[in-house]
Amino acid sequence: MDKILVINGPNLNFLGIREKSIYGEQSYNALVTMMQKKADELGVELEAWQSNHEGAIIDKLQEAYYDKALIGVVINPGAYTHYSYAIHDALRSVFVPKIEIHISDINAREEFRKKSVTVAACDGQIVGHGLNGYLEAMEQIVEMHKKAQA
Numbered sequence: 001m002d003k004i005l006v007i008n009g010p011n012l013n014f015l016g017i018r019e020k021s022i023y024g025e026q027s028y029n030a031l032v033t034m035m036q037k038k039a040d041e042l043g044v045e046l047e048a049w050q051s052n053h054e055g056a057i058i059d060k061l062q063e064a065y066y067d068k069a070l071i072g073v074v075i076n077p078g079a080y081t082h083y084s085y086a087i088h089d090a091l092r093s094v095f096v097p098k099i100e101i102h103i104s105d106i107n108a109r110e111e112f113r114k115k116s117v118t119v120a121a122c123d124g125q126i127v128g129h130g131l132n133g134y135l136e137a138m139e140q141i142v143e144m145h146k147k148a149q150a
Contacts, residue, residue: 001045003069004141006035006134007060008050009078015103015131022104024130031131038135042142045069054080054087061090072097072141074134081106081116091121097144098122099137103130 008028011018016027032048039046051057057080064070073094080087081102091098098121105128106113119125124140126133 001069002043002071002142002145003045003047003067004039004072004074004138005060005064005067005070006046006048006074006138007057008048008076009057009080010052011078012076013050013052024103026131031134034131035134035138038138042138044071044138044142046138054084058086058090061087061094064094064096070094070096071145072099074099074101074137074141075118075122076101076103076134077118081118082112083117085117088118088121091118097124097141097148099140100125101133101137102127103133104128 013028015023015031016025028050035048036046049060057077064073073096075098077084077087100116100119100122106116107127116125123144126137129136
């Protein structure tokens, strides 16, 4: 079965706890449940994964290179978005569509958040759509995969 890998970086496990006015009331588990429902609708397997550690995210991306069922990656690198060239390089090594996601609109926040060094290694970016951005990204991955198969 085709698979989508969703990688969440630092502090995403604290959804519903941290800065609710920015990230909302729903928990990380609620997000995973939403994504699983969408994966079922799309007919794909979901692997939802989170780490607060840059090296672990890089390891997960390198592991993804070998996953023959993988059709795409949705990634919210968290704060690593703004300075991790190591995650950028790891994303470049995964040859499936990749969508960067941010719950808030990083372009309307603090100055340091407006620059993403990881987006250049992705095929698209969704910002400011809340948790629904993840679902949109999953839909985009499936559409890109269908077009590549045609």
